[in-house]
Amino acid sequence: MSMLICAVIALIIDRIIGWPERLFQRISHPVVAIGHLISWCDKTLNKTDRSSSIRRISGIITVIIVAGVCLLVALIISHFIPEGVFGIILTSLLIWPWIAAKSLSDHVIKVAVALAASDLNAARSAVSMIVGRNAKTLDNFGIARASLESLAENTSDGVVAPLFWTVIFGLPGLFVYKAINTMDSMIGYRTQNYEAFGWAAAKLDDLANFLPARLTGLLFALTATKPIYSMSIMWRDAGKHRSPNAGWPEAGFAAALNIQLSGPRDYEGTRSNDKWLHEEGRNPTEKDIVLGLKHYNRLLNWLIVVAFALLVLFWLNKAGY
Numbered sequence: 001m002s003m004l005i006c007a008v009i010a011l012i013i014d015r016i017i018g019w020p021e022r023l024f025q026r027i028s029h030p031v032v033a034i035g036h037l038i039s040w041c042d043k044t045l046n047k048t049d050r051s052s053s054i055r056r057i058s059g060i061i062t063v064i065i066v067a068g069v070c071l072l073v074a075l076i077i078s079h080f081i082p083e084g085v086f087g088i089i090l091t092s093l094l095i096w097p098w099i100a101a102k103s104l105s106d107h108v109i110k111v112a113v114a115l116a117a118s119d120l121n122a123a124r125s126a127v128s129m130i131v132g133r134n135a136k137t138l139d140n141f142g143i144a145r146a147s148l149e150s151l152a153e154n155t156s157d158g159v160v161a162p163l164f165w166t167v168i169f170g171l172p173g174l175f176v177y178k179a180i181n182t183m184d185s186m187i188g189y190r191t192q193n194y195e196a197f198g199w200a201a202a203k204l205d206d207l208a209n210f211l212p213a214r215l216t217g218l219l220f221a222l223t224a225t226k227p228i229y230s231m232s233i234m235w236r237d238a239g240k241h242r243s244p245n246a247g248w249p250e251a252g253f254a255a256a257l258n259i260q261l262s263g264p265r266d267y268e269g270t271r272s273n274d275k276w277l278h279e280e281g282r283n284p285t286e287k288d289i290v291l292g293l294k295h296y297n298r299l300l301n302w303l304i305v306v307a308f309a310l311l312v313l314f315w316l317n318k319a320g321y
Contacts, residue, residue: 001314006088007166008307010095011159015300018102030097034182037066042187046197055196059187063200067179074175095166098178100158101300104130104151105293111147112293115140115286130154133265142265144284148292149261152220152253153246155296157181160219161212163303180208209245217248223299224256233278240275247277254278256295259288 019029045058077094081087107130114123123143128135130150138146161181165173184205187198217238221230233255234248241247241262254261259281262274284292 006091007163009092013096014099014101052196059197060200070175070179074172078171098162108151112286112289141283152249156213156216156249160216164212213245213248217252220252230255237277251277259284
């Protein structure tokens, strides 16, 4: 239960101050360090003149190196963390940098502000910071849709999943998860350069996000004004997504907001024919981004409330009540 306390404290800290720019300028961010290690492995092991089989093996070695280093660091840190209140405070501060709740909402707010000001170029620039698709061709609806899809998916990847693995396995679970997730974001692409080398990272990320993604979708649905309807749409549409995980939070979010998500889009220079999630919903606008952020914050509030409720029940049971 102490790790649940630490996770909640870390979430609260992040929601209030995020990861301040001044702090980033002084000490950077732990994900940047992981990124440097992944880049080194990429340059050293991902040789384009090698066969796909060799590059896939090199990718597996990269996963072992990066995840292994993060696990070792977490185990060493955990060994030296003291018991008691000071240990809880220190652990909370160590978890805090890995939670991206405020950063995510800040990026999405910039998209809504630009759309509200009818500044299409600024909106495209803002949304390109949080999505991988070609934002230059997006209209107002496409920009709003892309930002809400990113909000839904990254609620899982950037908030729920880190907290989930922290509560289950402590700092080692958190550090290894972020290593896997960062590897997927850097090399887990189905491109000529990474399809073989990034195969292991992508598959491991799918596995690591299997439960958190479904939990996030459930949370979006349960905190909706029509939870039963939202859950039924999520169950119906989640499998339509190209990703085995992203469809769950996106479908639950789409139903909760009564909007369409996913659908055809330009990605990596090609036009996809992705199916719609909650096809009966309306085209999203900047107003739906605002509603989506309110729903997102409501989900985070409920996470904190439920966590505190569980802690109270645990303490009451321990006290013999």
